[in-house]
Amino acid sequence: MNVSFIILNQTMLIQVLHELRHGNLQSCQTLGLSEHDIDQLQSLSPGTLARLEHASAPWVQINATAFRRILAQSEHDEQHDLLINRALRLGASSRIMYKCFGLVHSETAMRRRVLNILARKGRPQHLSEEQEHALWQRWRQIRTKASCTDPAEQLEEMMILAEEQQISLTLVWRQIEQHKGQR
Missing domain, CATH: 1.10.10 (Arc Repressor Mutant, subunit A)
Structure with a gap:
């Protein structure tokens, strides 16, 4: 007798009986049982349920x-x-x-x-002129969608900039939004 089949059958039977006890017939149907199967299960004796549980072949199939x-x-x-x-x-x-x-x-x-990330307190940080210049040079190099102006779609590129420039993603985001506003 294959023990894994028994465990699979036990698990399925326990779940089905739990759903039936709580009146969740639709859940039983979702598990693959027809209305006829559900009616039959509800009328089985404990001995028959035990035999079903210990069947040597699985009666559960994966979709x-x-x-x-x-x-x-x-x-x-x-x-x-x-x-x-x-x-x-x-x-x-x-x-x-x-x-x-x-x-x-x-x-x-x-x-x-x-994630144990501490929230920054105080005034927001600002970039120096050198940092802004380095950010814009690199931004022009890595921008893959030149026509895209939606920052949410450019997030991956902004994260690359934040990692490379070792500055906050919020600062990168703010710089790009400011640049859009100046156009």
Whole structure:
């Protein structure tokens, strides 16, 4: 008898019985059971349920299409979280986090706490003339979408600048917005 089949069958049966006990018939259907299957499960004796649980073959199947879709979405979500964390570590302001990721101030603050990023206090920093000049020279070199004026779409390039110039992402963002306003 294959132990992994038993574990799989047990897990599925426990979940189905839990959903039935709470009246979540639609959840059972989502798991792949028909209305007839659900009716039958509800009328089974404990002995029959135990046999079903210890069946030597799995009666649960994986929906490969759904699995791949969920896996792809999970990978996308992880990349998105890494991008958010990178932006926060580079000193992105709450305003940037809202514009680029839709995060409200409280969510941004909570993420900063989790990442142990201390909030800066006092007046905002300003760049020296040399820093501004170096920033603009490098900005012209790395800009991939010359026609794009939406800072949210240019975030990756701004983060590269912040890393290379060792300045806050907020300062880079502010400089680019000021430059747009001067045009």
